[in-house]
Amino acid sequence: MKLSTKGRYAVMALADIAKFDGDSPVSLRDISLRQGISLLYLEQIFSMLKKNQIVTSVRGSNGGYKLTKSPEQIKISNIFSAVQENIKTVGCKKESKKGCNGKSAKCITHNLWDELELHINEFFNKKNLSDLIKGKNENRV
Amino acid sequence: MKLSTKGRYAVMALADIAKFDGDSPVSLRDISLRQGISLLYLEQIFSMLKKNQIVTSVRGSNGGYKLTKSPEQIKISNIFSAVQENIKTVGCKKESKKGCNGKSAKCITHNLWDELELHINEFFNKKNLSDLIKGKNENRV
DNA sequence: ATATACCATACTAAAATAGTCAAGTTTATA
């Protein structure tokens, strides 16, 4: 089990915007250069972030992206669900009565994975963008 | 991010053994039938569980597998690391000085993923097999 | 005008996953 780059890059890029935020929007080109992420890949990611109102865009020369809210208000969970990289521990559908192995009842491990999912989502709900750009992270790229 | 079947099946199968534990060992054939997991896949998984002393095997007719310890003593984290399905949130090497994007420093999100990994491992350290076979799970398959 | 930067869709190589297949060895028991 590992985190996908899509989710990680989304957070990384938004943290970059939060850090270099000013009057003018931040361009994907700058983020690409600073964070070492492919520009084309960033475009794909930001398309989703925009659709989900995490960022707004300014087109044209000197354009770029801005956060829709303050970094404190943007939770990691918001970002992950925007790029559709949700934590999905259980293989079985939540609404379905069927279990993960096609049986009629939920399996013996079902509650465990459900609890884990809750646990992780709690973590992502507690953390926001501003947590990343303050304190001991200050000197990070 | 999702859990692999290998890790989930390992826990499921061991919970099955814990539940049907008696004098005689539990055969993979029985587990396969009860839990709806491919027998051949189970064999692969149990090979690893045996190598890591989670189970012992009894060969021959009427053979099978037994837990090496009581269900209370077998933590989910033990099982996951035995089948090499460890949680690995960060893309970058722990010991390396380099970041996930090839840069010389750790990236701005590094601490976050590290914390998450710790968080998840804590959960898996707290949970053991006996948690699965008691209480509200009793009526589960 | 034109360069910069966002926007959208389609495509693809590589890696990981979720198994299967083949060919054994061991041992209880009929």
Place this chain on the structure above:
DNA sequence: TATAAACTTGACTATTTTAGTATGGTATAT
């Protein structure tokens, strides 16, 4: 002692997911 049940090992493969590229736009500041 024949036989079937069950463990053991290693290689193999189809499918899916991931992590991007590629192409061809549109909008706008200068």
